[in-house]
Amino acid sequence: MSVSRLPFLLVLALLATSLKASDDVPAFTKDARILFQGDSITDGNRGRNTDPNHILGHGYQFIIAAKYGALLADRNLTFMNRGISGNTVLDLEKRWQKDTLDLKPDVLSILIGVNDDGKKVAFDQYEQVYDKLLADTRAANPQVKLVLCESFRLWKGERPDNWEASLASIKQRQQIVAKLAAKYKAALVPFQAVFDEAVKRAPADHWIWDGVHPTYSGHQLMADEWVRVVKEFWK
Secondary structure (H helix, E strand, C coil): CCHHHHHHHHHHHHHHHHHHHHHCCCCCCCCCEEEEEECHHHHCCCCCCCCCCCCCCCCHHHHHHHHHHHHCHHHCCEEEECCCCCCCHHHHHHHHHHHCHHHCCCEEEEECCHHHHHCCCCHHHHHHHHHHHHHHHHHHCCCCEEEEECCCCCCCCCCCCCHHHHHHHHHHHHHHHHHHHHHCCCEEECHHHHHHHHCCCCCHHHHECCCCCECHHHHHHHHHHHHHHHHHHCC
């Protein structure tokens, strides 16, 4: 080997190392089981069988799993999705044992609240039930890493008459999630701020097509923010 090539090869080796380090997610430890739980935004038309081509659905959870399942293949990570369209926190409670605790996640990500808002689940009930789900999860596995995600709204075009009240209501649920994140030492993913910032670059319907459900571009924003927060929280 030419001596002149050594510095070049060294630079390549250092670059490869730094890229791997920058992409690493400390929460994704060897053999970790990562579970995404929530409503339709997480459901993403996921498969209900063992077909690995459709098992995670489409959306932010798929983007995260696809990237890190490949990048960190040596860690034998297992990504799971149990989001169900239309669910509220009350629905999560009914299936928590089967769809969460029995799956024994090492990392549990929860995005729930927009249907609670639409179906007028009382704020105190929302908080109490959500709190119990987290307490039960910690009791089952004290080492579980919790990731709590903000529900969000973003309206396109002319806003409806009840927009301000609707936004105030979802913000109150965001405050509850932040409170629970602090209580359980969970990572908190501020999706609302991400979308509020995104509309400075492109119209709302570029990111969320109906005020609730993200487009593919919106899901990429969610995936990026989820990873950023989780990396920062578990350095």
